[in-house]
Amino acid sequence: xxxxxxxxxxxxxxxxxxxxxxxxxxxxxxxxxxxxxxxxxxxxxxxxxxxxxxxxxxxxxxxxxxxxxxxxxxxxxxxxxxxxxxxxxxxxxxxxxxxxxxxxxxxxxxxxxxxxxxxxxxxxxxxxxxxxx
Numbered sequence: 001x002x003x004x005x006x007x008x009x010x011x012x013x014x015x016x017x018x019x020x021x022x023x024x025x026x027x028x029x030x031x032x033x034x035x036x037x038x039x040x041x042x043x044x045x046x047x048x049x050x051x052x053x054x055x056x057x058x059x060x061x062x063x064x065x066x067x068x069x070x071x072x073x074x075x076x077x078x079x080x081x082x083x084x085x086x087x088x089x090x091x092x093x094x095x096x097x098x099x100x101x102x103x104x105x106x107x108x109x110x111x112x113x114x115x116x117x118x119x120x121x122x123x124x125x126x127x128x129x130x131x132x133x
Contacts, residue, residue, distance in 0.1 A: 004095065062076045088121060105126065
């Protein structure tokens with residue numbers, strides 16, 4: 001993650017104009033479920049599920065507890081996705097996300113924190129599309 005880092009979080013989560021400008025510039029190129037108000041801040045990631053098609057893992061679902069967040073989504077499905085994890089992401093709190101376009105689709109980087117240990121975890125998902133349920 002370039003903008004939303006542990007340092008940013010520990011120093012008050014101040015607005016990041018550079019990221020906001022970039023997001024506004026690409027907002028119309030993102031999946032329809034992502035708009036200018038998209039945020040999963042204070043959502044707890046319950047678990048990750050790989051949805052296999054044939055022998056390949058193509059789709060990835062995140063199951064969410066959103067009772068403390070602004071969204072009511074319970075599940076996000078990333079279509080034709082690849083995932084990279086740094087740390088144990090399940091049962092962590094979603095702090096911030098950075099979303100960008102790629103040649104093949106989209107890339108979302110997420111920073112979470114474990115509420116018990118204070119450890120940061122990072123999730124990077126590259127995907128073709130996404131659904132929010």
